[in-house]
Amino acid sequence: MFKYQIIAKDIQEKIENGQFKAGEQLPQESEMCKHYNASRITIREAMNQLVLQGLITKRRGSGTFVKNVADDMQNKDSFPKSSQFSGFTKDCANFKVSSDIHNLSVVNPPLEVAEQLKISPNSFTYYICRTRLIDNKPVVVEYTYMPIDIISGITLDVIKGSIYDYIEHKLKLKIKSAHRTARASMPTDEERKWLNISDENFVPIFEVEQIAYLDDGRIFEYSKSRHRADFFELKSVSVR
Helix, strand or coil: CCHHHHHHHHHHHHHHCCCCCCCCECCCHHHHHHHHCCCHHHHHHHHHHHHHCCCEEEECCCEEEECCHHHHHCCCCCCCCECCCCCHHHHCCCCCEEEEEEEEEEECCCHHHHHHHCCCCCCCEEEEEEEEEECCEEEEEEEEEEECCCCCCCCHHHHHCCHHHHHHHHCCCCEEEEEEEEEEECCCHHHHHHCCCCCCCCCCEEEEEEEEEECCCCEEEEEEEEEEHHHCCCCCCEEC
8 A cells, every 4th residue: 555545544534533523624734744754745645535535625725624525415506425335236225136247348448447547548457337127127227347456356246246245245345435427318229228218218318427436545446327317316425
């Protein structure tokens, strides 16, 4: 683990245990440098990591503050946020969840995906395309990229079930947070077939683009989930 990751993890733990409270200003950069015996570049990298995880916010001319998630949830101009991040299978725990697998392969990620994952385009990732069904009704098509040097051992059996359950219980990694962007869209011809969208019963698509993080700050997933709009409920930035 790099030093900036160690510093970010320490500050994250202080936020979680209440040592740094919601809305509180964090110590100045110079104080952080002395406390952690680190350079300004290292401290800034740690702060940027915490910003990406949705834990702190920078205010120009004022400093860096612990983010008040509760206040964000009350902002009617933003998407609702949840305090948990558990994956599709756990979100739908009261229903029968199944998957139709369309693709599982190891690929070099497209440039735009590599940039989101912060890896080289020459790196290898799992590419997973599957339709998720609730009580045998198709509701969402998922397109997922995961770096194989972080998430290993993905098989057809794994993606037929819960990938997040595999990550946490088999790989013993802790999923921490996700940043999501949502937008309306139209289904492709393939998606119309997979999601059982007919001309007579046409519904649009609600796409959720997601970047997900482990508790050590590493990005382990970039995905786009393409939901039938009539079976959709949004959860945005999520922190465990």
